Amino acid sequence: MKTKKIKSVLITGGLGFIGLNLSQFFIQKGIEVFVLDSKNENSGYNEFHLLTLKKKGLTIIEGTIGNIHKHREILKNVDSVVDLAGLIGHLDSMKNPLADIENNTVEHIRFLENIKGFKISKIVYTSTRQVYGKQEKMPVDENATVKPLDFNGINKYSTESYYSIYSKHLNFDVVILRLSNIYGEGMHIRDKRLSFLGWFMNRIITNNPIEIFGDGLNVRDLLYVGDLVNTIYNSLVMDVSGIFNVGSDKTFTLKRIAEILVDLNPKSSIIYVPFPDVLKNIDIGSFIIDNSKAKNLLEHREIVSIEEGLKKTYEYFQKYKGYYL
Numbered sequence: 001m002k003t004k005k006i007k008s009v010l011i012t013g014g015l016g017f018i019g020l021n022l023s024q025f026f027i028q029k030g031i032e033v034f035v036l037d038s039k040n041e042n043s044g045y046n047e048f049h050l051l052t053l054k055k056k057g058l059t060i061i062e063g064t065i066g067n068i069h070k071h072r073e074i075l076k077n078v079d080s081v082v083d084l085a086g087l088i089g090h091l092d093s094m095k096n097p098l099a100d101i102e103n104n105t106v107e108h109i110r111f112l113e114n115i116k117g118f119k120i121s122k123i124v125y126t127s128t129r130q131v132y133g134k135q136e137k138m139p140v141d142e143n144a145t146v147k148p149l150d151f152n153g154i155n156k157y158s159t160e161s162y163y164s165i166y167s168k169h170l171n172f173d174v175v176i177l178r179l180s181n182i183y184g185e186g187m188h189i190r191d192k193r194l195s196f197l198g199w200f201m202n203r204i205i206t207n208n209p210i211e212i213f214g215d216g217l218n219v220r221d222l223l224y225v226g227d228l229v230n231t232i233y234n235s236l237v238m239d240v241s242g243i244f245n246v247g248s249d250k251t252f253t254l255k256r257i258a259e260i261l262v263d264l265n266p267k268s269s270i271i272y273v274p275f276p277d278v279l280k281n282i283d284i285g286s287f288i289i290d291n292s293k294a295k296n297l298l299e300h301r302e303i304v305s306i307e308e309g310l311k312k313t314y315e316y317f318q319k320y321k322g323y324y325l
């Protein structure tokens with residue numbers, strides 16, 4: 001596979017969970033990194049990420065991606081972009097649809113309008129497997145009909161479509177990654193709004209019981225963030241474009257995931273509670289993702305096992321929990 005050298009990259013939403021890990025990975029690769037982030041209080045933004053990345057000496061700009069025209073010097077300097085900016089709460093999107101469409105769609109259109117005339121050759125946009133909604137046929141590949149169950153899914157999907165059309169008009173390559181459940185160091189664990197796993201992690205870090213809704217037999221795949229950042233890097237340097245599912249081939253019941261966590265801290269435990277009504281309508285049930293396209297064309301690999309990844313994540317939060325709880 002043909003690869004190109006990346007000199008400098010703009011990471012939007014770089015002070016959130018994936019951005020923290022991606023920025024550090026790129027710095028290790030000797031790539032110049034510019035981070036733009038609006039420090040949105042309803043996101044996984046964390047002040048500790050800002051301090052950690054500042055120490056590494058990269059350029060951090062506070063601002064929304066729609067206002068990128070205020071930072072033309074950055075656009076002049078970068079040849080690639082990873083667009084991670086956005087809000088990820090599915091229930092939040094139902095409670096506040098306008099904030100969701102603003103940060104997940106409108107701001108990205110403003111961004112695309114503002115990069116006209118600059119020499120950006122590649123953009124990676126992180127979408128979500130939530131765009132598929134509930135599917136009958138598993139595993140779900142990229143040809144499945146998109147039918148989101150919540151506003152976040154709608155807005156992420158419409159931004160995918162804007163990216164596809166703008167890429168032809170503005171002549172850049174775009175890779176759209178539909179991510180499954182990503183976990184690891186720096187994920188949001190303060191409350192249960194952003195991911196079930198972040199909340200499970202909170203419970204074991206604080207010696208509390210993990211609550212499982214229903215019987216816990218729905219399955220999910222989890223991908224360790226260290227494996228994801230490698231695939232994002234490949235998406236930038238390889239001569240590819242298009243839409244790719246990115247997750248893990250291995251699925252686990254929620255019950256099993258909770259058991260692995262409780263093994264890490266036996267002071268925690270598992271309790272089963274009825275499924276809350278508010279979540280019933282947007283729950284996608286069991287989901288198995290087909291990653292073959294990303295494995296073939298992006299050399300997507302899952303190196304870190306769930307046991308190892310959860311252990312690393314647990315140890316990170318034991319050390320830095322003061323910044324995250």
Ligand SMILES: NC(=O)c1ccc[n+]([C@@H]2O[C@H](COP(=O)([O-])OP(=O)(O)OC[C@H]3O[C@@H](n4cnc5c(N)ncnc54)[C@H](O)[C@@H]3O)[C@@H](O)[C@H]2O)c1
Binds near residue numbers: 016018040041127
């Ligand atoms: N974490 C996952 O499991 C997961 C799964 C599917 C998709 N994704 C996608 O990956 C991306 C990153 O996810 P994450 O877990 O790091 O989220 P995160 O909430 O930790 O980080 C998102 C960052 O974007 C910033 N942001 C929000 N709106 C912005 C705007 N208008 N302008 C500039 N910055 C803005 C926030 O301040 C935050 O720092 C998101 O787009 C999300 O939809 C993540």
